[in-house]
Amino acid sequence: MSTPISDATIEQAVSALFPDLYSELIRLVRIPSIATEGYPPEPLFQAHDLVVELLRASGVEQIEDLRIEGKTAPVILATLPGPPGAPTVLMYTHYDVVPAEDVELWDTPPFEPVERDGAIYGRGTADSKANIISIIGALRAYAGRPPVTVKLVFEGQEEFGSPFDFYPVEHPDLFRADAMVIADVGSVRPGAPTLTVALRGSAQVTVEARTLEADKHSGLYGGAAPDARLALIRALSTLHTDAGDVAVQGLRREPWTGTTYTDAEFRELAEVLDGTPLMGTGGIGERIWSGPAITVIGFDAPKPDASVNAVAGSARAVLNVRVHPEQDAAQAQEAVIAHLRTLRPFGIELTVTGGEVGNGFAAPTGGPAFDAAVSALGQAWGADAGQMAGGGSIPLVMALHTAVPAAEKLLFGATDGYANIHGPNERVLLDELAKATLAKALFLREYSANCSAARNGATR
Missing domain, CATH: 3.30.70.360 (Alpha-Beta Plaits)
Incomplete structure (x- = not known):
């Protein structure tokens, strides 16, 4: 295997790349890539083409389209080989977005991204174009030569009529990997790195x-x-x-023992009217996750x-x-x-x-990929990584788990609980995007080292 890159070198690389990543996110968010029925398909293909362009500029040569009958948007499948014998990491997210029909509730037009107060506002910034950019940034940090083999799966129809609710189960070999990063989630709050370990x-x-x-x-x-x-x-x-x-x-x-929202945070996020009690008893995590x-x-x-x-x-x-x-x-x-x-x-x-x-999903914890993710998130944010769950189901996760049950599944990304995905004034914080990019890059290095140590019968 190649000589490991140091934390400082990876961090410097991500920092140097960030101006370009910022500009590329702006370009991507400007495209109204809505997969919902009744919207023109051309923007979906424009977003697809831009993502492919960015991948090629990142040193990814093995790129193909997966076209599924009855679905408009092609799935981008790409592979970036690692050193011989290295483990394989599949990284997933999507380039389509939900409509923004509530234009009157936006402070600025949803497909004219703007920077304000340390954030980029626009439809799809958080869900999930920031995650595409953070994955691309992680690959560029290694100049196209990551320490593991990376498979990329970027879907163009996740928000409406996703083909992946069932497709991976029918074609498991396409998705074979040792670990998977599903980058369609984020942290519980800004500044608090969080792994999503369960979905209802x-x-x-x-x-x-x-x-x-x-x-x-x-x-x-x-x-x-x-x-x-x-x-x-x-x-x-x-x-x-x-x-x-x-x-x-x-x-x-059951009681929820991981990271959770405070009652005050939940009231703010849910926009509960003053004087109105919350439903149920017990902790917020127990009520909305477990x-x-x-x-x-x-x-x-x-x-x-x-x-x-x-x-x-x-x-x-x-x-x-x-x-x-x-x-x-x-x-x-x-x-x-x-x-x-x-x-x-x-x-x-x-x-x-x-x-x-x-069905929901509960991720096993304590494996080499999980440990690598906890370490990478902690290093990127300078804070201990927490664990949360998702109240909403993501059928793709169960489909991937059924198709490749042995692969560790890790859910983390660039967004946070206040990003207002699917709502007006959706935004991604620039600091969170930078840290998520660094975390993904560090994860690839940490996971490679953990697997190498396991093969050699050692512990890190």
């Missing part, structure tokens, strides 16, 4: 009440005619305790401005169930279905059906 699963449940052949006039029939909407509301009210904790038996919940959540995401009812004096003959609600990272999502879904099927609000039988399910 998700399940959908539909519950329906039918009581009348048709809606009936509330003046003539109300009081005796069974109101389907009221029956459904009564049933839904049993899903939580008075304190707001989920009341369904069989849903796993415990269940049930949300009504759809409900049949007229809008208040279009209300009708009628007893509802039918009503339906759709529930989203968030599941402990290590609980089978189908099992959790069945627990909610069983709970609702036992109910007879006002004596009315409910029809309950299950929808899509997706």
Whole structure:
């Protein structure tokens, strides 16, 4: 293997590269690469072409497009070989973004990136074009000769109709690696380097009440005619305790022992109105990461401005169930279905059906890649790395885990909990971007050294 590069040399390299990385992020964010239906596909291909251009300028020669039937944007697959016998690291992120239709809520146009108060504002800065740039920066720090073999997977359709929810399981050899860095997350807060080590699963449940052949006039029939909407509301009210904790038996919940938000931070991030209590009991991490959540995401009812004096003959609600990272999502879904099927609000039988399910993810800790990531993050930020979870599921992670179960999966990136991804005034902090770039570069070196030590029967 080649002579290891020192921490100082890597840090100097990243610092020297940063002006160019800054300019390239601005170029990339200017492209409205929206993969959602109804938007023109040309910007997606413009973003794709720019990313390929930047990779070639970074010394990456093995680049190809993966085109999947029914999907617009090609997946960029690239490989940068390391020394003979070196481990392989797969690094993933995406170049597409969500729409920015709430333009009136932005301080500046979403696709005209601007620097303000040490941050770049613009759609896609944090999710996830900063991560593309940080990966490219990490490769450039080694002048295109990293200490490990690096596989790059840059998707162009993650935000809408991702082909990767299932594709890796069907083609595992394409994604074979010893470790994977999924750079589609970030730190809990600025200045606090954080590894995401778990993701909640998700399940959908539909519950329906039918009581009348048709809606009936509330003046003539109300009081005796069974109101389907009221029956459904009564049933839904049993899903939580008075304190707001989920009341369904069989849903796993445990204390969260890693890094988490304070109540005040969470209130700020969630924009909870003054005087409004938070739901549930226990720590924030337990409520949003290692415990269940049930949300009504759809409900049949007229809008208040279009209300009708009628007893509802039918009503339906759709529930989203968030599941402990290590609980089978189908099992959790069945627990909610069983709970609702036992109910007879006002004596009315409910029809309950299950929808899509997706398991969560809990990363093993303590392996050579995990240790390397903890070390790299700590060195880059000058602070101990924490561990957090994600309340939202990322189907790609489970797909990669199923396809290549032996690979260590590491989730860290350039964004932070205050980046406002998918919202107005999305931003990435320049300091966080620089540190994330350095962390990725240091990780490659640390992981190579850990694997070498393991092969030699030594510990570092």
